[in-house]
Amino acid sequence: IGTSASEDIIDVMVVHVEVRLKPIYDVDLADIRKRVAALLRENFTNWGEFDSWHHDPLLEKHVEKIRVADCEEREEKADPSIDPFDFIIYAYHTASQDDVEELMANEADGAGEESSQDDTMAATVLELPNASLDGSWEMLFYENQMKEKLLRYIYTTLIYSDAKVDTNIISWNRLLLLHGPPGTGKTSLCRALAHKLSIRLADRYSYGKLIEVNSHSLFSKWFSESGKLVQKMFSMIQEMASDPDAFIVVLIDEVESLTASRASASSGTEPSDAIRVVNALLTQLDKLKQRSNVLVVTTSNLSENIDSAFVDRADIKQYIGPPTADAIYQIFISCFLELVRVKLIDIGTTELPCDYYHDAKECAEGSIEKQLAYISEKAVGMSGRSLRRLPIIAHTKLQLLLNGPKLCVKQYFIMSLKVPI
């Protein structure tokens, strides 16, 4: 995108800010946005939680939390009236984590058995944004702005849909495949992405739903009926998606169980049923792609076993590997801060450790940061799941030694270093 050489261009920092409202609020959201933007213009210093708003009576009454989430740069023609910061404020409230529905697929009519109505739980439905997912995006650490790239991909598909791009000429399926070893955060990332999108798209859609498909339940005990079960479940999803005010994310975890390669299925014991399931799924996904309010996110531990026609439909196939030392340091810091928050670690008057591995490596020998950076290097190769378990293992061992739950930070780290990693 070119600009004339004579024009002066400046970079405007576009800052995305998420404002979580109290469960019951009765206020014009435009007022909230204006107040928050004004406060940020005066006091914005850093990413993460923004605290300088409690003195404002309107915000104190209606707001629960303000998070300065991320930013990007936008080029603008230089003009003295331009504000170098453009704060985009998303106000949202979360549904309770108990708001889970179950989608039942009924096998009886498909199997031709009149007497035994056989309900199978085909999927669970969670309302979005959801309290159980709030903050989960921020707790996942990956290299190279991978999360931000995924978010940007969805925005791009929306821009294309809004611009009414002819899908016969440029095609996209709104289908994402995350693959890699177990425990690397794929499922958590899909859920966090769904939650994040529902916050960012609240202006377009009045509500959101995350439908988690239970892949295993879609294999009928009635031979040859599985394809029909898949069809039934997708017709329920279509029905939900027919409301243009709804934003729907369909999560299919371990998608290889539904999309086993047809080539290998034909050599299995019940070949035709597995093939019917893949065929039904592909047909249903093709139907679903007409709906611009639906995103399908899938995960797999064994991407090479997935049917090539499915893989080909995925717009983004992202490999997710075990975390690097950098990401591990951030996982450890998040665990550490949580233990400080609940007062299981007592750091006394010591300052909280810095957020980044590269700064930590430069810290003084024996400092918290330096020790955490050291453990992070040692832990490379472990999955995110094992890393998040490490503090509890260290704590359990230390508790036996100290005979009490409260740890001082030095003891905690000494113990962590003794955990075999």
Ligand code: ADP
């Ligand atoms: P997968 O679907 O890949 O098997 P999960 O999403 O079930 O993995 O993740 C297991 C746990 O490990 C979750 O608690 C998640 O938060 C944590 N975890 C995995 N990878 C990371 C990471 N890169 N950063 C932070 N936490 C992670």
